[in-house]
Amino acid sequence: MNVISTQVENEGPVRRVDAVVVGAGFGGMYMVYRLREMGLSMLGIETGGDVGGVWYWNRYPGARCDLMSVDYSYGFSPEIEQEWIWSEQFAAQPEILAYANFVADKLDLRKHFQFETRVIAARWNAGRNLWSVTTDRAK
Numbered sequence: 001m002n003v004i005s006t007q008v009e010n011e012g013p014v015r016r017v018d019a020v021v022v023g024a025g026f027g028g029m030y031m032v033y034r035l036r037e038m039g040l041s042m043l044g045i046e047t048g049g050d051v052g053g054v055w056y057w058n059r060y061p062g063a064r065c066d067l068m069s070v071d072y073s074y075g076f077s078p079e080i081e082q083e084w085i086w087s088e089q090f091a092a093q094p095e096i097l098a099y100a101n102f103v104a105d106k107l108d109l110r111k112h113f114q115f116e117t118r119v120i121a122a123r124w125n126a127g128r129n130l131w132s133v134t135t136d137r138a139k
Contacts, residue, residue, distance in 0.1 A: 017041040020122075020133050024113050025053020029104060030074065032112045044113035045135060051110065052100040055093055063093035072096060080106055 021031045024046035035042040048056045055063075065072065069086035084102060087095060104110050114137065121134040 015043065017043050019043075020045060020119075020131070022046075022119050023053060024048065024051040024104075024109075024115070025055075026072065026100065028053065029100065029107075029109055030076075032109055033107055036112065042112060044109075045117050045119055045133075046113050046115050047118050049115050050101070051104040051113070052097045055097040055100060059093060065091055065096060069095070072099060074103060077107075 018040040019031075019035050019042040021028050021035070021042055021044040024044055028044055028046070029051055032042055032044045050056060068089050069091040070089075072091070073084065073086075074080050080103060083106075084099060086099075091099075114135070118136045119133055120136050121132075123132045123134075124130075125132060
């Protein structure tokens with residue numbers, strides 16, 4: 001496997017990781033999990049204060065999914081599938097967010113994320129085969 005190095009700036013000392021994952025929604029959480037399972041170092045960066053992506057941000061009355069709740073389930077984990085029971089076929093926002101939190105806790109994902117942080121630049125350095133990612137977090 002050919003892994004491109006990444007360095008993250010503006011969050012203290014420059015940090016080198018194998019990958020940066022932007023966002024802690026369902027896709028970002030899964031990517032952090034997979035990278036960790038592959039033995040790679042990573043940093044997840046999320047603007048919000050916690051996991052959940054769109055379900056973290058959209059908390060308006062009546063918010064719910066327009067596909068069956070089971071389609072949000074992480075099928076790669078029989079343990080998670082057996083422990084979580086959806087209360088209805090088309091879950092409302094609070095239940096979907098609760099599921100995201102359940103998964104983050106179960107898989108211990110939060111420790112890999114820097115919350116309340118925005119990526120403000122990502123620059124490719126071909127000579128060094130390196131991405132430099134800059135965040136809004138002050139040094």
